């Protein structure tokens with residue numbers, strides 16, 4: 001498995017298992033299967049509400065010799081209700097407890113959006129907290145402390161646009177070591193890719209298959225289905241591969257980390273095998289032409305009237 005290297009010599013496998021939307025009881029089996037078939041990178045988050053199960057699977061794999069802790073990259077994310085500096089360390093400690101780990105390989109600010117403490121998803125506009133009240137710079141400084149104290153090896157962000165990345169670069173002591181964002185052929189984000197490349201910030205592609213299993217309330221009526229795209233199918237057929245494998249391979253060919261989620265053992269195995277699929281320059285050109293600037297995860301509920309957040313503020317440049 002190819003990796004990206006960090007300054008301290010750490011190596012992050014480019015292909016990992018995503019665990020968002022892995023249902024209770026399914027996350028344990030998915031992570032167990034993934035480690036057995038050769039994954040060495042698991043992507044988690046407190047809000048996925050399955051870190052305890054992921055922790056059981058990791059512990060079992062380490063105890064039975066399926067994998068060694070030092071060979072498995074584990075990422076988790078700080079939820080939006082814990083941005084206030086005094087909540088950051090307890091949130092990480094809960095995640096470490098649930099995952100049954102002493103340290104994380106990578107800890108991310110999940111969103112540049114803050115909620116009142118204890119809020120998973122706001123039910124009213126009172127539960128939003130503006131970034132003027134809890135500045136990202138303060139949250140970032142709290143993550144920097146976690147890194148300095150050795151509780152996390154690397155720190156980064158998720159869902160950050162260029163201005164927000166630039167802000168942390170300007171105010172922080174540590175440049176974000178990752179930005180995890182939605183990336184797939186319908187949302188290629190070339191400007192963000194160029195900026196990240198210039199700044200030496202690696203990117204992780206989430207929803208690389210188009211996130212067809214999102215809850216219905218997160219879907220638009222008219223949205224195009226990436227996994228049904230004829231160009232992707234034509235390329236897949238020609239390589240005797242699946243559409244999912246083409247999409248994962250495309251992300252790897254762009255030198256991004258990619259974290260397809262699955263709880264189906266055959267898909268978990270097939271997704272990993274995408275690392276062996278070589279796309280041609282013509283394939284990459286054909287896929288480049290598919291960009292629609294189509295964001296599947298718009299979090300429209302967070303930008304309702306009365307919220308301090310807007311779609312332009314979240315995603316605009």
Ligand code: 1BO
Nearest residue numbers: 020045047206297
């Ligand atoms: C709301 C969680 C989005 C994926 O990380």
